[in-house]
Amino acid sequence: MPLADQPYAHLLQPHQGPLRRDQRYDTVHFDGLTFDGTQASGASFLECAFTGVTVSDARLRQARFIEVWLEQSRWMATDLAESEWQDGTLLGGVFAGIAAYSSQLRRLTLRQCKLEAVNLRSAVLREVVFEDCRLRDVDFGGAKLTDVSFPGSSLEQVRFGGARMDKVDLRGASRLELPDGHEGLRGAVISSAQLIELAPQFAQALGVLVRDV
Structure with a gap:
């Protein structure tokens, strides 16, 4: 099932700017972005999509990913300890050096x-x-x-x-x-x-x- 067929696809809005600690992101599309050294522990992502995204040396401890779509994304040397992932699809991604x-x-x-x-x-x-x-x-x-x-x-x-x-x-x-x-x-x-x-x-x-x- 492609991203376009997800029930929330028509609601997605493009994201601009950095990720922030304890921020809640609803129906946001992160497309082709790079987050290097991001400090976003406690952030929540509900019905969000990550396509062609690179996340490196980031801290997303205790972040929540609920009904997310990750496609062709790279996550490297990132702290995801105590995070929560539920009802998600991860396609063709790379996860290296992840806690x-x-x-x-x-x-x-x-x-x-x-x-x-x-x-x-x-x-x-x-x-x-x-x-x-x-x-x-x-x-x-x-x-x-x-x-x-x-x-x-x-x-x-x-x-x-x-x-x-x-x-x-x-x-x-x-x-x-x-x-x-x-x-x-x-x-x-x-x-x-x-x-x-x-x-x-x-x-x-x-x-x-x-x-x-």
Whole structure:
């Protein structure tokens, strides 16, 4: 579904100027803008769209993103800790060096996004879909994941140590590379092929020595 088909698309107004701390933004379109070093902690974005936007070295701690559309946007070295994301769509974006620990993500779809060095420790994810995404060095340590899936996504050096999972489906992942924290997969569903691939790591984590002779 393109942005034009969103129920609030006809209400969007172009944004000008910087982002401000604790400001509320309703039906605003951020298009082709660059926010470098922005201090906008506590800001709220309701039915907003971000297209072709670059956010770097910014601070948006405890910001709220409700019913947002992000397309072809780049978020780098940004503090999004304790932020709230709900009913959003993220398309073709890049998220690198992001601190999003203790955040809440509900009913989100991420499609063809790249996430690298993203800290989601102690976050809560519910009804989140990572579709055809690349997750590299993403940390879900201590996070709570419910109804989360990864169809077509590549998980490289992703950590789930101490995570709590319920109805998490990893079967569709094109790659599942976990350096540690295998016990955090309790409650997840994986395929038989993934089990075979991960078997040596499971054995090592359990302290099981495997020998054929």
